[in-house]
Amino acid sequence: MNLKDLRYLVAVSEYKHFGKAAEFCYVSQPTLSAQIKKLEDSLGVSLIERTNKNVFITPLGKEIVEKAKQLLNQADELIAHAKASRNPLAGALRIGTIPTIAPYLLPVIIPEIKKFMPDLKPLLFEDQTHRIVKKMNDGELDMLILAVPVETGKLEVENLFHEPFYLAAPSDHELAIKDSVSLNDIHDETILLLEEGHCLRDHALEFCNISQSDDELAFRATSLETLRQMVASKAGITLLPALAVDNKAISFNSDLISYREFNDSQIGRDIAIVYRKNTVRKDAICKLTELIKTCIPHEWLI
Amino acid sequence: MNLKDLRYLVAVSEYKHFGKAAEFCYVSQPTLSAQIKKLEDSLGVSLIERTNKNVFITPLGKEIVEKAKQLLNQADELIAHAKASRNPLAGALRIGTIPTIAPYLLPVIIPEIKKFMPDLKPLLFEDQTHRIVKKMNDGELDMLILAVPVETGKLEVENLFHEPFYLAAPSDHELAIKDSVSLNDIHDETILLLEEGHCLRDHALEFCNISQSDDELAFRATSLETLRQMVASKAGITLLPALAVDNKAISFNSDLISYREFNDSQIGRDIAIVYRKNTVRKDAICKLTELIKTCIPHEWLI
DNA sequence: TCGATGCAATAGATTTTATCTATGATAAAA
DNA sequence: TTTTATCATAGATAAAATCTATTGCATCGA
DSSP states (O other): OHHHHHHHHHHHHHSEEEEHHHHHHSOOHHHHHHHHHHHHHHTTSSSSEEEEEEEEOOHHHHHHHHHHHHHHHHHHHHHHHHHTTTTTTTTTEEEETTTTTTHHHHHHHHHHHHHTTTTEEEEEOOOHHHHHHHHHHSSSSSSEEEEEEEOOTTTTEEEEEEEEEEEEEEEEGGGSSSSOOOGGGGTTBBBEOOTOOHHHHHHHHHHTTOOOTTGGOEESSSHHHHHHHHHHHTTOEEEEGGSSSSSHHHHHOOOEEEEEEEEEEEEEEEEEEEEEETOOOHHHHHHHHHHEEEEGGGGBBO | OOOOHHHHHHHHHHSSOOHHHHHTTTOOHHHHHHHHHHHHHHSSSOOOOSSSOOOEEHHHHHHHHHHHHHHHHHHHHHHHHHHOOOOOOOOEEEEETTTTTTHHHHHHHHHHHHHOOOEEEEEEEOOOOOOOHHHHHTTTSSSEEEEEEEEOTTTEEEEEEEEEEEEEEEEGGGGGGGEEEOOGGTTOOOOOOOOOTOHHHHHHHTTTOOOOOOTGGGGGESHHHHHHHHHTTTTTEEEGGGGGSOOOHHHTTTTTTEEEEEEOOTTTEEEEEEOOOOTTHHHHHHHHOOOOOHHHHGBBOO
């Protein structure tokens, strides 16, 4: 039994005439007759009583026709649903990002998506790198935005931009008055870091490979905002990725925290997008990647 | 798109493995791969992301799979419904009878049907001959029980039995004491008849082709029971088909009415069953016909 | 680094199914 | 009786599904 047969049956029940039903179905009358017969044989019942003069649908036939109509409606619905999802730039796109990117980059990107990819439904998932990479490998996410390098196995990685780090220090700190700072300047400072698992912690540590005791590393913030609060309360200094630093905050040296550029633009991290080589959302991912690039200062782009 | 493709899709979504899904579906892996691909192409969307290592169902794929499952369940239901109706002696059998048969024959037959054809669902329709014949010709009834001869066009007619007529007269009528009566005996009597349209009226008139004035024919009962009441009230005499005459009433000459046999057994009517030559319920009709015969006095059978 | 392994895709042949045209059979209508 | 309308049948053909064998690719183990 297949859907086409049911369509033929319903057509006959509508027209009570094999020829007209066949015409309606764009097939020849013998074809339709044969398929109806096949359907009846496969079901093992008579659905239609026909002579060369009359076509009657049997009581059972009427019941089957009703069920067939429902079935066909559902099938049409399924097809319509698929058709509505044909636009490669539409539908759900499951995006994974890390906590040190999501709150700063997404508010910039989302409005752009709404504007330029209005049919895309971004589903955002935020977690640490290794977890979103696992979800990517399990086929549960379509696209990641994270800091590289990262062990991604066979996944495709495309570098997007280099995000500089800023030094964040209490406003009354001696470094706060310098135009720019160097790694040497922070050699003896107390560096505040995120808790284990955040890649930003590892990147920061890498730049500050200095003889800090474990005690000094005991401060382990759960988010950049916590870190910022700790700096404001003069617990130490830290490195913040540029996107987490509000432009105005830099210019006006506002509030309790002062943000300073490093003299070496290499100090920062590379942000990349990651996806499976065989992803079915390649189109949407590429388009979205381009969109992100337009939201980023040109000089950062790689 | 056809149902088999959807089964393949659901299988892959269950096993996440083309080979195993193919095995489950009793087809080769290339077959299943090709059909899935065909399905995706026809829908114009990607449902499965596959490498030689992983098989992921896309978000849209999961939606389609859910719809496919519903569709397949409904299809299985349809098939099961048809299968349950395969027994030719089961299901609805639409039976038409005339008012002068139905109330007397059916109470005898129905218990027999319940006993010997327990799965048959007799749907009873009672109306005058020409109306049930029309319904038969329109395919709305499967089987008629009526008195012949009757103009049935191309319909099949099978005579069942000859039902004698009894004379029904008031108990104090002079004919009520005779063992049997002849047509001559009723020549000058007032014959009470049913209203126009009942074949019994025509049959009775046929036997009594006598010079009754229109006035005398003015009594036109709507049912045999009305007719019986009129006899009881001594308005005249009438002919009643044997099935409408309770056996006890004959023996004991009970109540106000006396029933007398005719000396000529030809005085009566032939009861037949009628069906379309191409009816799909031939089996049930034949079986039921046999059943009816067992309920009828042997000497009546034709 | 190199075969071995597992898996989906591809190729080509084959079988099955659907479809077509032409014709037959039958009953009603002219 | 001929014509017409209608569904069924026959035989040929086209389309589709399916099979076996193989390829290509990535992973795993030595």
